[in-house]
Amino acid sequence: xxxxxxxxxxxxxxxxxxxxxxxxxxxxxxxxxxxxxxxxxxxxxxxxxxxxxxxxxxxxxxxxxxxxxxxxxxxxxxxxxxxxxxxxxxxxxxxxxxxxxxxxxxxxxxxxxxxxxxxxxxxxxxxxxxxxxxxxxxxxxxxxxxxxxxxxxxxxxxxxxxxxxxxxxxxxxxxxxxxxxxxxxxxxxxxxxxxxxxxxxxxxxxxxxxxxxxxxxxxxxxxxxxxxxxxxxxxxxxxxxxxxxxxxxxxxxxxxxxxxxxxxxxxxxxxxxxxxxxxxxxxxxxxxxxxxxxxxxxxxxxxxxxxxxxxxxxxxxxxxxxxxxxxxxxxxxxxxxxxxxxxxxxxxxxxxxxxxxxxxxxxxxxxxxxxxxxxxxxxxxxxxxxxxxxxxxxxxxxxxxxxxxxxxxxxxxxxxxxxxxxxxxxxxxxxxxxxxxxxxxxxxxxxxxxxxxxxxxxxxxxxxxxxxxxxxxxxxx
Numbered sequence: 273x274x275x276x277x278x279x280x281x282x283x284x285x286x287x288x289x290x291x292x293x294x295x296x297x298x299x300x301x302x303x304x305x306x307x308x309x310x311x312x313x314x315x316x317x318x319x320x321x322x323x324x325x326x327x328x329x330x331x332x333x334x335x336x337x338x339x340x341x342x343x344x345x346x347x348x349x350x351x352x353x354x355x356x357x358x359x360x361x362x363x364x365x366x367x368x369x370x371x372x373x374x375x376x377x378x379x380x381x382x383x384x385x386x387x388x389x390x391x392x393x394x395x396x397x398x399x400x401x402x403x404x405x406x407x408x409x410x411x412x413x414x415x416x417x418x419x420x421x422x423x424x425x426x427x428x429x430x431x432x433x434x435x436x437x438x439x440x441x442x443x444x445x446x447x448x449x450x451x452x453x454x455x456x457x458x459x460x461x462x463x464x465x466x467x468x469x470x471x472x473x474x475x476x477x478x479x480x481x482x483x484x485x486x487x488x489x490x491x492x493x494x495x496x497x498x499x500x501x502x503x504x505x506x507x508x509x510x511x512x513x514x515x516x517x518x519x520x521x522x523x524x525x526x527x528x529x530x531x532x533x534x535x536x537x538x539x540x541x542x543x544x545x546x547x548x549x550x551x552x553x554x555x556x557x558x559x560x561x562x563x564x565x566x567x568x569x570x571x572x573x574x575x576x577x578x579x580x581x582x583x584x585x586x587x588x589x590x591x592x593x594x595x596x597x598x599x600x601x602x603x604x605x606x607x608x609x610x611x612x613x614x615x616x617x618x619x620x621x622x623x624x625x626x627x628x629x630x631x632x633x634x635x636x637x638x639x640x641x642x643x644x645x646x647x648x649x650x651x652x653x654x655x656x657x658x659x660x661x662x663x664x665x666x667x668x669x670x671x672x673x674x675x676x677x678x679x680x681x682x683x684x685x686x687x688x689x690x691x692x693x694x695x696x697x698x699x700x701x702x703x704x705x706x707x708x709x710x711x712x713x714x715x716x717x718x719x720x721x722x723x724x725x726x727x728x729x730x731x732x733x734x735x736x737x738x739x740x741x742x743x744x745x746x747x748x749x
């Protein structure tokens with residue numbers, strides 16, 4: 273049986289290999305063009321050097337003719353040999369063009385002929401019968417050679433431009449064909465990916481519907497059908513099994529409760545009534561939210577987060593069911609961490625939650641009513657940052673002072689006007705959480721300086737709580 277994750281990873285690997293392969297081919301063809309251009313330019317520089325060396329040889333011969341100083345003739349011979357070596361070494365490259373091979377051969381023949389005349393001239397052998405006539409003939413041949421060398425340089429430059437244009441045209445043709453093939457293949461892969469996602473989404477919708485029905489205690493809903501993917505089937509089997517087990521568990525609980533009702537009266541009837549109330553009001557809601565989060569993270573193959581989510585939710589649920597009037601600040605922070613963990617998963621990347629705890633005195637603690645920091649954070653999320661889609665930030669600082677702990681909850685949301693801040697201390701529906709925190713702290717510490725709110729419209733809100741260390745409580749309960 274196939275594996276969804278393996279297929280998705282395989283598709284992404286194929287796409288990556290395709291992109292890397294085409295990039296490497298582009299680089300390779302670009303390298304060939306650059307290397308070929310480099311060879312052509314190098315040959316062009318050698319032709320140009322041959323012209324420079326020829327000019328030096330002509331200058332050396334003129335100086336010899338003027339001064340009859342033999343070192344000048346030696347210098348002429350040296351430059352002449354360099355010119356012949358450069359042009360002879362380029363014969364293979366000149367074969368690519370009829371004009372360049374013609375100009376190079378004419379130049380080589382005339383250079384050899386001129387050199388023979390110069391040797392006879394230097395040795396006072398006069399084919400024409402006059403040294404002056406011989407010198408004029410040598411000079412005239414030099415002018416012809418200069419012209420042919422310049423023609424050779426010009427024709428080779430034309431050849432460079434032609435080959436460069438041809439190479440670019442071939443490269444552009446290759447890129448066009450490669451782009452068409454690459455786009456076609458990517459469209460094909462995208463189609464396959466879309467079918468996989470569509471099929472998976474259909475099953476996730478079925479699972480979401482089943483879980484929603486479980487939340488409403490409708491256990492008669494049909495099981496989720498299997499797919500062709502082993503990993504999705506594992507989740508489907510788990511969900512179907514969980515539905516049956518929850519149904520059986522609830523049936524067992526109901527049967528047990530019925531037995532208690534039959535054997536006990538009075539308090540047991542009350543206990544059964546309270547149990548059913550908790551079952552109807554707390555369990556389905558908690559189960560629905562937890563399973564929904566588990567579904568989303570199992571879809572991402574994030575089992576560790578699902579397990580952690582269940583642990584944190586269980587901690588909050590147990591806390592909400594206890595009868596303690598006060599807890600230590602450390603216990604409150606532990607509950608806050610659980611809340612922040614779940615809330616951060618719900619908010620995803622829309623809002624960042626940052627908790628910063630700073631202790632500095634190492635002695636004393638503070639007793640607080642359960643859940644006094646969480647409502648402040650929740651108020652910031654629901655009201656302050658309600659319309660924020662990204663970039664939201666809530667910073668919670670717990671700073672130890674000599675006599676109290678300062679808790680600062682600051683957000684960068686819409687902020688409040690001064691009249692809204694005043695309403696926050698009253699029992700308004702929108703700020704019932706803030707009012708509840710204020711009243712509980714006020715009653716516990718028997719003082720009014722327990723909460724401050726600072727806010728500026730469009731710049732955010734900062735709420736400060738003062739949790740005092742020295743509270744005369746015999747036994748927190």
